[in-house]
Amino acid sequence: MTGEQLFFNWPTRVALGRDDFFVTDANASAYAMVSAPDSWPSGKLALIGPKASGKTHLARVFAQMTGAVILSAADLTDTTDTPRAGHVVVEDLQDLRPEGEEALFHLHNNLAGQGYLLLTATIAPSRWSIALPDLASRMQGTAVARISDPDDQLLAAVIMKLFEDRQIAPTPGLVAYLSSRIERSFYAAQDIVARLDAEALSSGRKVNERLARALLEKD
DSSP: OOSSOOOOOOOOOOOOSGGGOOOOTTTHHHHHHHTOGGGSGGGEEEEEOOTTSSHHHHHHHHHHHHTOEEEEGGGOOTTOOOOSSSOEEEEOGGGOOGGGHHHHHHHHHHHTTTSOEEEEESSOGGGSOOOOHHHHHHHHTSEEEEOOSOOHHHHHHHHHHHHHHTTOOOOTTHHHHHHTTSOSSHHHHHHHHHHHHHHHHHHOOOSSHHHHHHHHHHO
8 A cells, every 4th residue: 555544434344254264273163063963963063163264264264165144142032933844043152041942953953954053152162151951962972062262363364354354455564463462362462452443533643653552562
């Protein structure tokens, strides 16, 4: 990019296609399992990983591949009309409320042997707070795919993607600079890119190492 870097407060456009998902040792196993639903025991899989680790992205890849319907666990209630066939993703199971347990129970039973059920969460099924005994036993028996904390390669790729989603062209060397200085976590990557974007918009400064250094020194 030549000349002055321009900043516009556009809504963030998150790229969630299959080609946008960067695979390394940290998420290769999860990617392989989600991509092969025929191998899921009883047709269901729990995708577990830290916040901002790419679970939603991988769930969208699965939905694009299978035509699955995507639901949020927090939105389920005792009046939710859940799909009776096909394939379904239920995101953020750690946020399931008591009034949503019956809906998830019926969804699970409807899809048994009829479709794939992908569940995402930040914690393992054994730690989901589910009061309904029949549902709890079914969830605890779900196969698990895990996304680990990012390795160096994945952390750099995540930072670059976060910049691209915000339509920011970082200066050369900035991604490597950030990768070596922030906590090795998906949340830390998301946080620093959001803060750089906000600071650049408010101050009119470029997104570069000098701005990043100023923000990191505040920490």
